[in-house]
Amino acid sequence: MVRLGAITENYKSFQRLAGPAAVAGVVKADAYGMGAEFVGPALAAAGCDTFFVARLEEGLALRRALGAGPRIFVLDGAPSDAVPALIAHQLTPVLNSLAQIAGWSAAAAASHCALDAAIHIDTGMNRLGLPGEELGLLAAESKIRLKALNPVLLMSHLACGDEVDNKMNDMQLSRFRSALAMLPPAPASLAASGGSFLGQPYWFDLVRAGIGLYGGAPQIGGKPLKTVAVLTARVLQLRRIDKGDGVGYAATFRAKEPTMIATVALGYAGGIPRALSNKGSAFAAGKCVNFAGRVSMDMTTVDVSGLELKAGDSVEFLGDRMMLEEAAALADTNAYEILTRLRVPRHYTDAAS
Secondary structure, three states, X not given: OEEHHHHHHHHHHHHHHHOOOEEEEEOHHHHHOOOHHXXXXXXXXXXXXXXXXXXXXXXXXXXXXXOOOOEEEEOOOOOHHHHHHHHXXXXXXXXXXXXXXXXXXXXXXXXXXXXXXXXXXXXXXXXXXXXXXXXXXXXXXXXXXXOOEEEEEEEOOXXXXXXXXXXXXXXXXXXXXXXXXXXXXXXXXOOEHXXXXXXXXXXXXXXXXXXXXXXXXXXXXXXXXXXXXXXXXXXXXXXXXXXXXXXXXXXXEEOOOOEEEEEEOOOOOOOOXXXXXXXXXXXXXXXXXXXXXXXXXXXXXXXXXXXXXXXXXXXXXXXXXXOHHHHHHHOOOOHHXXXXXXXXXXXXXXXXX
């Protein structure tokens, strides 16, 4: 189940945190696995008018869902084969190199109108964005290189934004400020969800809320963000095993005493990390239960000794009791991977909790 009301409440929490900076909704990777065709319109109804996606295809799908009006930034930029679709569907590329700037400028000249663009400046992530030498060339020749464009956003991305005491944050902030001073004035954005908690100096004009919208971020104002994803599956079978009996592939779980095992209809094909074998937890009949044995492709076995359960009862793998960050920590991964790997039917509710 996806709680659209929780997503919009989390969005409003970021607005309260970062105001007067605007807040954009990051809905790449199908809204972090929650379904962009539903999440996008829900955010738009809550007042969000700026969105970020990664791929051109995501931008096209989101434009269909939102209609004209909201601004949609495409982080991949403007490869030559994407230019016609970007223009036709009013998608704004985040230009990551001088080559992309040149290509988008040529498209603007050919269309006889200024085209909107965001410019991504690499301040230390060493992933996407203009490196220092390209930034210097752009700054020295901005009147020529940007004359056909309308820069609507200058942005960068923090490598360690979720680590409050990491010195790299201050370094990137300083580099970003220096870059802004070199280029023609435009709205600026540095902070994503994690960076927004670093304070006002990181907010600039726009905060890009991503994982925080979906409940995977620190508390805001001492209050936890709303839980968005509730992942449940039904019990297929119950069986009592004796002391010493094994469970699952390779019998990696051995009962230390007579034990009741529930086989639940969800495994790694649906998004339960195999890394949770023998160390994951879930909730059944209101109690925390431990994984027993390896997670299989479409089944997980859990120890439900002492509980009153029957086939068909529900087991919660994510929700208000099994929190997203807790499940990620047990799997030695992050909240992003837990959400985006889910491959189960989604049901939507407008409720916030």
